[in-house]
Amino acid sequence: MAAAVPLPLPVMLLVAVAVMLVGAGAGAAGVRGGRQRQQQLRMGFYDKSCPAAERIVGDYVRLHVRRVPTVAPALLRTHYHDCFVRGCDGSILLNSTAAGAAEKDAPPNLTLRGFDLIDRVKGLVEEACPGVVSCADVLALAARDAVAAIGGPSWRVPTGRRDGTVSTMQEAVRELPSPSMTFPQLVALFAGKGLDVRDLVWLSGAHTIGIAHCSSFADRLYSYPSAGNGTGTVPPLDAAYAANLRQRKCRMGGRDAAVEMDPGSFLTFDLGYYHTVLKHRALFRSDAALVTDAAARADIAGVVSSPPEVFFQVFARSMARLGAVEVKTGSQGEIRKHCAVVNS
Numbered sequence: 585m586a587a588a589v590p591l592p593l594p595v596m597l598l599v600a601v602a603v604m605l606v607g608a609g610a611g612a613a614g615v616r617g618g619r620q621r622q623q624q625l626r627m628g629f630y631d632k633s634c635p636a637a638e639r640i641v642g643d644y645v646r647l648h649v650r651r652v653p654t655v656a657p658a659l660l661r662t663h664y665h666d667c668f669v670r671g672c673d674g675s676i677l678l679n680s681t682a683a684g685a686a687e688k689d690a691p692p693n694l695t696l697r698g699f700d701l702i703d704r705v706k707g708l709v710e711e712a713c714p715g716v717v718s719c720a721d722v723l724a725l726a727a728r729d730a731v732a733a734i735g736g737p738s739w740r741v742p743t744g745r746r747d748g749t750v751s752t753m754q755e756a757v758r759e760l761p762s763p764s765m766t767f768p769q770l771v772a773l774f775a776g777k778g779l780d781v782r783d784l785v786w787l788s789g790a791h792t793i794g795i796a797h798c799s800s801f802a803d804r805l806y807s808y809p810s811a812g813n814g815t816g817t818v819p820p821l822d823a824a825y826a827a828n829l830r831q832r833k834c835r836m837g838g839r840d841a842a843v844e845m846d847p848g849s850f851l852t853f854d855l856g857y858y859h860t861v862l863k864h865r866a867l868f869r870s871d872a873a874l875v876t877d878a879a880a881r882a883d884i885a886g887v888v889s890s891p892p893e894v895f896f897q898v899f900a901r902s903m904a905r906l907g908a909v910e911v912k913t914g915s916q917g918e919i920r921k922h923c924a925v926v927n928s
């Protein structure tokens with residue numbers, strides 16, 4: 585599948601600026617796990633072994649996103665959580681076993697959705713070509729197609745990922761960023777995955793779609809930076825907005841109430857998230873933390889004053905990098921038959 589949509593000339597020029605914004609070295613640098621592994625992923629990996637694979641995934645995802653658009657943010661987040669723990673190897677899709685709790689059951693993953701959809705798509709792909717297409721690839725393709733289906737960017741998804749056989753709750757707890765992290769903590773965590781500061785800034789833009797539960801940002805509603813929690817440099821949530829959430833949504837629905845992260849356009853992939861960040865209305869400390877860094881703040885200001893296509897381009901580029909994090913290829917791992925269980 586081609587990368588982002590073709591752009592008119594003036595926008596192309598802006599995109600050229602955007603590419604400078606993302607930093608000259610970003611695309612050339614290999615993600616952790618090595619340049620060699622990344623090169624083994626390739627566009628059209630299944631062209632001969634399962635030519636229908638990408639069409640089956642795309643058709644099914646588009647059909648379901650049309651019916652239930654909230655599937656799009658769900659799949660995007662699941663793909664990202666997969667890539668951050670043991671690389672993009674489908675380990676997020678495995679169920680816990682008698683031997684131990686899997687990533688799926690780690691607290692940050694309890695709000696993930698879309699596992700059943702992935703299992704169904706994989707079932708269809710298995711019918712067409714048994715034992716050929718990995719769950720990790722199905723998830724990476726599904727996330728891309730779901731975001732495109734709600735009018736968001738599309739990006740290159742080279743394939744050939746193999747599925748991992750290990751999935752532990754503890755690793756997910758350790759590896760996934762927490763919404764209360766500071767900028768330096770987030771930068772360090774992303775760097776550990778071979779992703780740079782710009783990737784952090786642009787990938788956080790995924791929060792332009794989807795919802796968060798009040799429990800995920802309760803710390804910002806009921807306590808303040810001055811309380812001595814070590815995050816004093818992160819600007820607090822806009823006072824009026826915080827009061828509104830406290831008194832309405834998060835009060836009536838409690839910790840389980842869901843709040844749109846980009847209110848009013850939470851299913852439209854647009855610049856709304858960055859506007860909320862600049863207005864101190866982004867829900868998590870980790871979002872607010874982006875403007876505590878002068879360079880990140882300048883990048884955000886640049887993108888916000890450009891057409892949305894610029895954001896699409898930089899986001900697409902960082903998604904392609906995220907999708908290559910520590911992938912297993914060649915003879916590593918396996919091609920799972922069912923995404924929720926390892927092959928026997």
Ligand code: HEM
Pocket residue numbers: 656657658660661664695697761762763764770784787788790791793794795796797798799800868870
């Ligand atoms: C930078 C560190 C990040 C942190 C701390 C973070 C944290 C969170 C949290 C706490 C939620 C809400 C969960 C809930 O209450 O239901 C959320 C939602 C979401 N995140 Fe992130 N996230 C980060 C980066 C990313 C990235 C890199 C992506 C994708 C590229 C992403 C995509 C999403 C999406 C799409 C949702 C909405 C999911 C839905 O509607 O079900 N996040 N994130």
